[in-house]
Amino acid sequence: MKAQNWVQLRERMVNDQLRSRDIRSSNVLNAMREVPRHHFIPETVQHLAYDDRPLPIGMDQTISQPYIVAFMTEQIQPKPGMKVLEIGTGSGYQAAVLAHLGCKVFTIELIPELAQRATNTLHHLKYEDVNVRAGNGFLGWPEEAPFDAIIVTAAPEEIPPNLIDQLKDGGKMVIPVGSVSSLQYLKIVTKKGGHISTESLMPVRFVPMIDRDVE
Template structure:
């Protein structure tokens, strides 16, 4: 618990994150339960950590930055793409009415589901599938967060936003630095884009990676 509170104070609030609901959620969520076995002692370090399948759990500050940018409210329905083992999913579940999450690796999706259920987070639906297609049956979403970099913003995700909805996504090629974008839907075909700075994420793999398709 001490490590968690120190992380929130120094790494999160200390870098300018102000959303009270987000800070409270990060104080509550046991990050050590969402890392690969053997890495629990590093759970509150200021860095990404491996979670298997060549994937990582993002640096805590990056998780906080993206969630704060998404402006999540208690009444929101949220979509998370790239759930990993479910850390950001758990945080979002404490802030929003309901969270839908997609993870393309079946073993990670199964691990996330087990962890989230065991820890009692019951306002989450999580599937294994192609995150670039979103979750059409559950749309529209008030906020969408993508934890993997796309070459361009998937049109399906923009179309699944409510009017006023926020999409936070890293965009750019795998081999170079990417840009974190915040896209807000202002009308049926009217979107604004804000650059939130340079980032580095694993690539978002579409259906060409052999993931499950559902509509």
């Protein structure tokens, strides 16, 4: 597909899937317009890159639909210079959107092959402010804590205490919570003055977050 066609598809995605719903941040909309999602997707499904749907990326994992990526990004109110932890690198697309917004991103992926693939894609597209690690997301990235914000793109059954500990005071974490066999809810967790508040945002469906060491 020609480069111009990809640009047109991204513009349509922004207008039809994001702006027409409740995504209001001009910075988030611009990032979604600029980051080339098709580069983060296997060639066999690239033609669906800007459809409003999750897509398979291999290893029984998926890339979230564009609306969910934009919605989760908007929840943390990203600003240039923010230090953001992402749990569940997957294809690297969410990390690229955050980097495009000027965030310094630390992202953890349980599956080494996906971590390496995301590293290669991000390097190829020159997203330099993204650090990728293959590891157990339940542990977070303690040596780089605290973080201004945390985005979790896989669902634990309960919010991991380590991630709450690594959130800066005044910070926000957006995370899907619940079993894959029951209803999951996307939650926003806010830490302020040592107090933790949690609000449910919407029902969602994410792959499970798995608590194990990298093999």
